[in-house]
Amino acid sequence: MDRETLILKWLNNNLNDQELKAFKNLEDHDDLVKLNNTLQAFKAPEYDAGKELDSVLQTIRSKKQPKTHWIKPFMRVAAILAICFSLYYYTTTIDTTITTAMAQKTTVELPDASSVSLNAKSVLAFNKNSWKKNREVELQGEAFFKVAKGSSFNVITQTGTVTVYGTQFNVKQRDNYFEVICYEGLVGVTFNSQETKLKPGDSFLIIDGKIIAKEKENSLTPSWLNNESQFKSLPYKQVIAEFERQYNVDIILIGIDSEELFTGNFTHDSIEVALKSITLPLHLTYSQSNDSIILKRE
Structure with missing residues (x-):
């Protein structure tokens, strides 16, 4: 019925x-x-x-x-x-809203059989009843989309709108951070009333309101789907923010420049291994107390 x-x-x-x-x-x-x-x-x-x-x-x-x-x-x-x-x-x-908590991921199937994988601490909203006329979702956080063929498909974020001409792409919208990576097909990103079209491997990145050039993406899917976060020449504060989301902890930096660029990765499966991955390359030490972690220069 x-x-x-x-x-x-x-x-x-x-x-x-x-x-x-x-x-x-x-x-x-x-x-x-x-x-x-x-x-x-x-x-x-x-x-x-x-x-x-x-x-x-x-x-x-x-x-x-x-x-x-x-x-x-x-x-x-x-x-x-x-x-x-x-x-x-x-x-x-009324909209359907899906929310993920800290250290939580989930996959959502949309009314047209498109799928969305939500990363930790993200929110996705859409309207089932108007879906056939208007394939549109609102996103806060990070998600990987596999879009079924059909009419136009839009992902609306606080920073910009992503229009789908292809099928697979990743959108990350956090505080002062907005990134779109195309993995298959063609994706259009509208920012400040201007649209940039991305082909497979192309990225669109904005940090603190500035457009940042990135190298070609060679992987077929975002690393977080495999429980790993990767970074290429990104401010250390972005690494810390993602670490906090994946492990539901608070990190305190002492004597560390949060704007320092970091290249590396950390796993989502072991906090000890992950901490070593983000501290050893920068010669940092860490101490942990309950849900708080302090990072210092050696």
């Missing part, structure tokens, strides 16, 4: 046990229940809608009755129609 029919039968208290179970499994079940409870305050007392409508029509036809007699039942019919319209509008415009 489709979603709209389930909701309609629920409103009419006409669900059997199997249908009730299906309704409770809807993603926006809790939101629908809350909205319905709120709207109850605006409902007129219990009445038979059909009977009330007949009463309204009879009253309107009768010239002997004063006009004011049909206003109250008419308003009742109008009220229930307004409630139904409001509920329909709410349920068809």
